Amino acid sequence: MIIIGDAAHAASPSSGQGASLAMEDALVLAKCLRDLPDTARAFAAYEQLRRRRVERVVAYGARSASGKAAGPIARVVRDLVLPLLLKRFATQAQDWLFAYHIDWDERVQLQQAA
Numbered sequence: 735m736i737i738i739g740d741a742a743h744a745a746s747p748s749s750g751q752g753a754s755l756a757m758e759d760a761l762v763l764a765k766c767l768r769d770l771p772d773t774a775r776a777f778a779a780y781e782q783l784r785r786r787r788v789e790r791v792v793a794y795g796a797r798s799a800s801g802k803a804a805g806p807i808a809r810v811v812r813d814l815v816l817p818l819l820l821k822r823f824a825t826q827a828q829d830w831l832f833a834y835h836i837d838w839d840e841r842v843q844l845q846q847a848a
Contacts, residue, residue, distance in 0.1 A: 736777055738763060743788045749795030751831070759784060761836050769842040779844040787834070794831065 739756030762783050766776040 736763065736780070743792055745792050746795030746798065749791060749798060751791050751795065755788060755791060758787075758834070758836060761838070765836075765838065765840075766842050770844060775844050776842075779842050782845060783842070791831065 738759035740752050742759070743755065745751045745755055759780075763776075763780050766780045766783070767773070770776040770779055
């Protein structure tokens with residue numbers, strides 16, 4: 735048995751990535767089961783392939799959620815500055831989050847631990 739999606743790594747609702755991570759998990763797990771000869775190796779490869787991205791997305795969600803409770807002065811500054819920053823930096827700075835791609839045709843191989 736394997737646990738994927740929010741059951742394994744619940745992202746903060748403020749990250750908006752819960753459903754995306756679940757779909758990514760399902761696709762990567764399917765690739766691993768397709769390409770590796772037994773389920774133990776497939777599950778190990780799945781964890782190896784997903785861990786770094788999932789931990790990064792969950793950490794991003796935690797950081798963005800903790801910034802939601804700004805004080806009155808911080809809210810004014812944030813509301814004035816954020817639109818300018820988003821126009822300039824949001825698409826480039828968050829490509830890792832929103833432009834993530836899983837190549838279905840790429841074959842999965844279990845990497846040996848160093």
